[in-house]
Structure formats: structure tokens, C-alpha cells
Amino acid sequence: MATLRLEGIEKSFSGNKVLNDISIEIEEETFTVILGPAGAGKTTLLKIISGTLKPDKGKIYLGDRDITAVRPRDRRIAMISQEYNLYPNLTAYENIASPLRAEKAPGSEVDKKVKKQADILGISDLLDKKPHELSGGQCQRVALGRALIKDADIYLLDEPLTGLDYKLREGMTHELKEILSAEHLKKVVLLYAAPNYEEAISMSEKTILLINGNILWQGDTIDAYHTPPNIDFAKNFYSPPMNLFDCKLKEKDGELSLYVSDEINLKANLLKKELVENEYVLGLKTYTFHFEQKEEGLMAITFNLTLADVTPAGTVLHLEYKGKPMSGFFHYPKDFKRGPIKLFVRPQDFFIFGKENGKLLMKYRGVQ
Amino acid sequence: MSSIELKNVSCSYDGGKTYALKNIDMSMDKEGRYSLLGPSGCGKTTLLKIIAGILEYEGEVFFNGENMRDVPIEERDIAMVFQSPVVYPMTVYDNLIFPIRRKNSSMKEKEKKVQEIADLLGLGSILKAQAHKLGPAEMQTVALGRSLIKDAKILLLDEPLTSIEAEKRLILRTKIKRIQEEEQKIFIYVTHDQTEALTLSDKIAVMDDGRIVQFDTKERIYDRPAHLFVGYFMGSPGMNILEGKVKAGRMHFRDFELPIPPEYKEYLAKHGEFKLGMRPENFIFSKTEKKDFFLFNCIDIQEKGEGVRVLYLKSKDGYNELKAVGTFADIKAGEKVWVHFPIEELRVYDKKSEQIVA
Numbered sequence: 001m002a003t004l005r006l007e008g009i010e011k012s013f014s015g016n017k018v019l020n021d022i023s024i025e026i027e028e029e030t031f032t033v034i035l036g037p038a039g040a041g042k043t044t045l046l047k048i049i050s051g052t053l054k055p056d057k058g059k060i061y062l063g064d065r066d067i068t069a070v071r072p073r074d075r076r077i078a079m080i081s082q083e084y085n086l087y088p089n090l091t092a093y094e095n096i097a098s099p100l101r102a103e104k105a106p107g108s109e110v111d112k113k114v115k116k117q118a119d120i121l122g123i124s125d126l127l128d129k130k131p132h133e134l135s136g137g138q139c140q141r142v143a144l145g146r147a148l149i150k151d152a153d154i155y156l157l158d159e160p161l162t163g164l165d166y167k168l169r170e171g172m173t174h175e176l177k178e179i180l181s182a183e184h185l186k187k188v189v190l191l192y193a194a195p196n197y198e199e200a201i202s203m204s205e206k207t208i209l210l211i212n213g214n215i216l217w218q219g220d221t222i223d224a225y226h227t228p229p230n231i232d233f234a235k236n237f238y239s240p241p242m243n244l245f246d247c248k249l250k251e252k253d254g255e256l257s258l259y260v261s262d263e264i265n266l267k268a269n270l271l272k273k274e275l276v277e278n279e280y281v282l283g284l285k286t287y288t289f290h291f292e293q294k295e296e297g298l299m300a301i302t303f304n305l306t307l308a309d310v311t312p313a314g315t316v317l318h319l320e321y322k323g324k325p326m327s328g329f330f331h332y333p334k335d336f337k338r339g340p341i342k343l344f345v346r347p348q349d350f351f352i353f354g355k356e357n358g359k360l361l362m363k364y365r366g367v368q
Numbered sequence: 369m370s371s372i373e374l375k376n377v378s379c380s381y382d383g384g385k386t387y388a389l390k391n392i393d394m395s396m397d398k399e400g401r402y403s404l405l406g407p408s409g410c411g412k413t414t415l416l417k418i419i420a421g422i423l424e425y426e427g428e429v430f431f432n433g434e435n436m437r438d439v440p441i442e443e444r445d446i447a448m449v450f451q452s453p454v455v456y457p458m459t460v461y462d463n464l465i466f467p468i469r470r471k472n473s474s475m476k477e478k479e480k481k482v483q484e485i486a487d488l489l490g491l492g493s494i495l496k497a498q499a500h501k502l503g504p505a506e507m508q509t510v511a512l513g514r515s516l517i518k519d520a521k522i523l524l525l526d527e528p529l530t531s532i533e534a535e536k537r538l539i540l541r542t543k544i545k546r547i548q549e550e551e552q553k554i555f556i557y558v559t560h561d562q563t564e565a566l567t568l569s570d571k572i573a574v575m576d577d578g579r580i581v582q583f584d585t586k587e588r589i590y591d592r593p594a595h596l597f598v599g600y601f602m603g604s605p606g607m608n609i610l611e612g613k614v615k616a617g618r619m620h621f622r623d624f625e626l627p628i629p630p631e632y633k634e635y636l637a638k639h640g641e642f643k644l645g646m647r648p649e650n651f652i653f654s655k656t657e658k659k660d661f662f663l664f665n666c667i668d669i670q671e672k673g674e675g676v677r678v679l680y681l682k683s684k685d686g687y688n689e690l691k692a693v694g695t696f697a698d699i700k701a702g703e704k705v706w707v708h709f710p711i712e713e714l715r716v717y718d719k720k721s722e723q724i725v726a
Binding site: 038167312314 | 674
């Protein structure tokens with residue numbers, strides 16, 4: 001049983017706290033991503049798990065065994081760092097073989113394992129080459145091979161795609177997912193640090209959202225991607241973040257509504273029992289806008305458009321509503337003029353969060 | 369009206385052994401927004417430096433019809449912004465006024481010009497700050513302002529956002545777009561990022577291995593890639609590429625076949641083999657069997673964010689792989705789907721040269 005458990009891990013560098021009371025439990029056979037922007041503490045956390053950094057406080061368990069004081073090379077952990085750190089004077093073959101050489105494994109076993117690993121990674125014909133003769137993507141595979149050849153209980157991958165250009169990254173997310181689901185990696189803990197949510201949702205089953213050294217949320221990636229569990233998640237998981245509007249529960253002429261402005265308000269008579277607070281936050285995903293009143297009951301909202309970013313997958317509109325930055329996403333590329341822009345929204349696309357506790361109360365039920 | 373024309377321009381860094389640029393012909397015949405887009409090492413920065421006049425080259429470069437062979441950089445009507453922000457160790461104000469300090473106009477006029485640029489770029493509140501002590505994004509804004517103050521007709525931008533913190537890139541991109549809207553110039557923007565190219569230009573030159581593979585409007589670059597490299601490089605994921613053979617007047621792909629689009633009939637009557645390009649956004653799906661729909665297995669689905677998913681598909685007998693992009697709310701990994709290829713979205717390429725069949 002290879003469950004990895006951290007209890008109250010803390011770490012400071014020269015008085016700056018970079019990890020604060022980190023408690024997590026990661027089961028084997030679940031692909032877990034630690035998601036957070038640069039500087040969130042992801043690498044520090046991975047180094048503490050691998051044993052190359054000592055925590056100031058807290059315990060690390062592998063199964064029932066306390067490994068906090070165990071030396072890195074006795075932990076049965078393999079790590080691939082963001083910079084790959086290949087040995088420049090060794091061939092790809094010897095780079096991949098190096099962890100086995102360090103364990104003084106017999107040559108025939110090394111050869112068999114290196115060749116099998118190279119085959120999985122599609123680099124069999126590159127084994128004689130040295131790192132400077134390889135492209136970024138090829139170096140990355142060699143580094144992966146070197147990490148995966150070790151028979152470990154825990155594999156740590158620190159932003160393995162970040163150094164690649166976007167074309168390579170695009171192909172690698174799918175390939176990496178296949179490589180990491182190989183049979184011999186079934187009974188292990190896979191922990192993957194990612195800087196953006198696209199990597200988390202395209203690969204992982206579980207996500208740990210790490211912001212400024214604090215765990216803001218952890219749970220099932222895809223469920224939460226569809227139904228954001230709380231405001232912290234809505235603000236930090238998506239990129240661009242979910243649009244959030246402060247609103248008040250307002251009663252006028254016997255009609256109850258969740259009121260942001262004259263344009264944005266949701267009828268709430270039927271939700272009277274559930275809406276016990278005075279203030280809420282409405283959340284709206286960036287891709288739920290429409291350009292036209294294409295069906296009845298859509299709400300028209302006028303934003304100020306500051307920039308339209310055109311990507312082949314679609315257009316990102318950078319918007320302002322009453323001075324607050326927002327964004328919209330459309331699934332086709334189109335250029336827009338800066339200035340006021342009217343967009344349409346379905347009332348039932350709004351999420352209602354508690355203002356005080358930040359928790360998701362419900363998705364608005366179309367009682368407009 | 370300003371124009372730039374390049375005729376048969378080549379450039380070698382090693383005395384002719386290898387060429388970083390090969391026989392470039394390109395004409396930017398009026399003010400507007402242009403991009404040079406390509407992977408690292410494609411020659412885009414080399415081309416920009418030749419236009420700037422800071423690199424030796426073979427061939428001819430014309431500005432407004434005038435050969436620029438012997439015209440030094442300071443006499444060309446250009447301004448340039450570099451990848452790493454370049455500012456002088458003095459205040460923001462002094463940085464901005466520096467290029468026009470010797471200009472033959474009154475101090476009042478010069479100050480007015482600095483104020484205009486500062487307003488345009490939102491530098492008004494930091495004019496007295498030391499420029500070299502600012503963050504990278506602010507420094508680059510100052511460099512941008514300094515490049516604008518001379519009123520040069522050509523503005524060259526060499527990956528100006530690459531060394532800027534990710535969270536500040538949007539602000540700077542917005543400022544560049546505003547300048548583009550307000551100033552009549554030739555803007556040439558060098559980037560490896562297709563989003564920047566699509567957002568900040570109207571015409572894009574896609575470059576690979578020292579050549580311009582396609583120079584066209586962004587709509588055509590996307591819709592009708594002239595070469596499979598462009599199809600692959602633009603788009604995320606890029607164009608699907610299938611190898612096919614002509615049999616009995618139809619295009620065969622081993623386990624399915626398609627009719628030949630009219631515009632390619634003549635070419636495919638003479639060529640038995642070809643490559644087919646198809647954008648992943650353009651497929652039509654059915655959950656049940658239908659006429660002109662082909663059976664594929666959905667082997668994997670990846671969420672891409674913003675409600676978009678990528679489907680990884682394998683044809684009936686596994687000979688062909690496709691990627692499809694869209695929302696696809698009702699398709700699951702492991703399911704069978706039937707795929708339609710709209711005939712007007714099919715592009716045929718020569719098997720060997722990988723050029724589109726005109």
C-alpha cells in the first residue's frame with residue numbers, strides 16, 4: 001500500500017513562509033496534479049516529499065511508515081525536475097541508465113530496462129546521442145525515461161511540459177497521459193506539478209490547488225471544473241478566472257431577487273427558503289456568453305471591451321463591468337473593436353456562492 | 369503611404385555555408401499590422417534585423433521604392449523594440465525625451481509630445497521614476513514609448529512580450545493594440561506565439577527554416593494553409609493530415625473513402641497519391657450510423673478548458689487517427705461515433721512538396 005500522507009508540513013526560507021500547514025493524502029492509482037502559479041510553493045513541496053529539502057514542521061508518511069527522517073535515496077521516490085538536469089557528457093542511454101548504475105544493477109538488466117523504457121517513450125533511435133544533439137522535446141523524454149526507469153513507490157513530475165514550446169506541449173499532454181498509465185506505474189503515487197489548469201483537466205483525476213503556500217482546495221478535477229465548489233476555486237482554478245459579481249437579496253413590491261444591477265438580477269421568489277443571507281456572489285463561466293438574443297429569457301449585459309485576444313481555438317474578450325475586470329470566451333476566432341459591447345447570458349448559467357463562507361450554494365435554477 | 373519590399377533576400381552567418389534566410393520575397397505595400405511568425409530558429413528575427421539595417425544581407429531591400437543598401441540604421445525611418453527591455457539609467461521622462469532631445473523644435477513642443485505618449489501608454493504617474501529600477505513590464509512600456517516618440521513610419525517589435533511576467537502581458541498587449549489603432553504605421557511584430565500574431569496583426573508571414581512558407585491574411589492562413597507546415601503550426605491542435613490514394617474517382621484512406629472536392633478534380637486525375645488536410649474544428653458528428661458518416665472509435669478525450677474538448681479518434685480498422693476540437697457534451701471516451709467530413713473544408717496537398725494544390 002503506497003498511500004502518501006503529509007501532516008502539517010511547513011517551510012520557510014529566510015523568514016518567508018512558503019508552505020503553510022500542508023496536509024494531504026494521495027492514494028496510489030490516482031493521478032494527482034498540484035496546481036498553482038509560479039511561486040505558489042509547488043517545487044518546494046515536491047522537494048520535501050523527495051527528501052532533498054527538510055520541512056520545518058510536519059510529518060511525511062508512506063503507507064504507515066514515517067519517512068520524514070529517511071534519506072532521499074532510501075525513500076523509493078523518483079523525481080523529474082523542470083530543467084531536466086541531464087548529464088551533458090553522457091548519452092541518452094547512459095542518462096536513462098544512471099539510476100540503475102547507481103544501484104549497481106547488473107548490465108544485462110540495465111540494458112533490458114533501458115531499451116524497454118526507450119521503446120515506450122519512442123526514443124529507441126536516439127539512445128546514442130548526447131543531450132546537446134537532442135531537441136527540447138527529446139531531452140524531456142530522456143529525463144522522463146530516467147525518472148520512470150526507477151522502480152519507485154512515488155513519481156514526482158515538476159512541470160515537465162513547461163520548458164517545451166506550445167506545439168510540443170500540445171502533443172505531449174496526450175502522450176504523457178498514455179506513458180503514465182503504463183502497467184508498471186499502476187501501483188504507485190503519481191504527483192504532477194502544473195502551472196495551468198489545462199494540464200490539470202487534460203490529465204489528472206485529482207487536483208490540489210496550491211496558492212501562496214496554502215492548499216485552497218483538493219478533490220476530483222473534472223467534477224470541480226464543471227461545478228466550482230467555492231469562490232477560492234472559481235478565482236484561482238480557471239484561467240482566465242470565473243467572472244464573479246457581488247449581489248444583494250432585494251425585495252421590491254413583493255418580488256425577491258438577487259440583485260447586482262438593473263441589468264443583472266435573478267428572480268428569487270421560489271428560492272426564498274434557501275436564500276437565508278443578505279449577500280451572495282454570482283459566478284459566471286467565461287464561455288457562457290452569447291452575442292445575440294438567440295432564445296427567450298436571455299439577460300443583456302453591457303461590458304466595456306478592453307482587448308480581444310484571437311486564438312485559433314477562439315477569442316478571449318477582456319472585459320470590464322463597473323470597473324472590475326472580467327472575461328469572455330467564444331469558440332470561434334473573431335476580431336472585435338474595443339469599447340462598449342452587449343453580451344447575452346442565460347440566467348441558469350449563474351452559480352450562486354455564499355458571500356460569507358464562499359461555498360457554492362447552487363446553480364441558479366431557471367425561474368426567471 | 370509607406371511600403372517595404374524585400375527582393376530575393378538571403379542571409380548567412382557563416383560566410384555562405386548555411387543560410388539563416390533563403391531567397392525572401394515579401395511586399396508590405398501599405399501601413400498596417402504585420403507579423404513574422406514561426407518556431408525558434410526559423411529566421412524571423414534575422415529578417416527583422418535586415419529591415420532595421422543592422423545585418424549584412426544578399427538581395428535588395430526597398431523602403432518606399434528606395435534601395436536601402438547603403439542607408440544606415442539612423443537614417444532609416446524606423447524604431448525598434450527588443451525582446452529584453454532596453455532603458456537608459458535615467459528617469460522615465462528623460463528616457464522618453466531622449467530620442468528627440470536634439471530635434472529642432474521648442475522645448476514646449478517636446479514636452480507636449482512626451483506627455484502625449486505618456487498618456488497613451490499610462491506612464492503619467494511614473495514619469496519621475498528611475499526607468500532602470502522598474503519591473504520588466506513597465507520598462508518595456510517605457511521602451512515602447514521611446515520608440516514611438518520619433519514618429520517613425522515603421523515600428524519593429526521583436527518578441528516584446530516574451531520576457532514580461534505572464535500576468536502583465538495582457539496589459540502590454542492591450543497597449544500595443546491601442547497604439548496600432550491610433551497610429552498610422554507599418555507595424556512588424558515578430559513572435560513564436562500564434563495568439564499574439566492573430567491578435568496583433570492583419571497579415572502574417574509564417575516562417576520555417578529560413579523561408580516564408582505563407583504570407584497572407586490571418587483568415588486565409590487559418591482557412592487555407594498554403595503548406596502543411598502552416599496547417600500544423602497554426603491551430604491547437606493543428607490540422608489533421610491523412611495520406612490518401614485515388615481509386616475509381618474517389619479519395620481512399622484504407623478504411624473509409626471520400627468524394628473528391630471539385631477544385632481538386634483536375635489535380636487528382638493526374639496524381640494517384642496525395643495528403644489531405646482537415647481542421648479539427650470542422651468535423652460533424654453523429655451518435656448513430658448515417659449516410660456519408662464514417663465509423664470512428666473515440667479513444668481518449670481531453671478537456672482543454674473554456675468548455676472545449678479534444679477528441680482522439682481512430683478509424684474503424686485503426687488505419688487513420690484524427691483529432692477533433694469542440695464542445696462535444698454528449699460523446700464519451702470509448703464510444704463509437706460517426707464522423708462527417710464537409711467537402712468544402714477539405715484541403716488537398718501534394719504528397720512530396722506538401723504544398724496546397726491550387
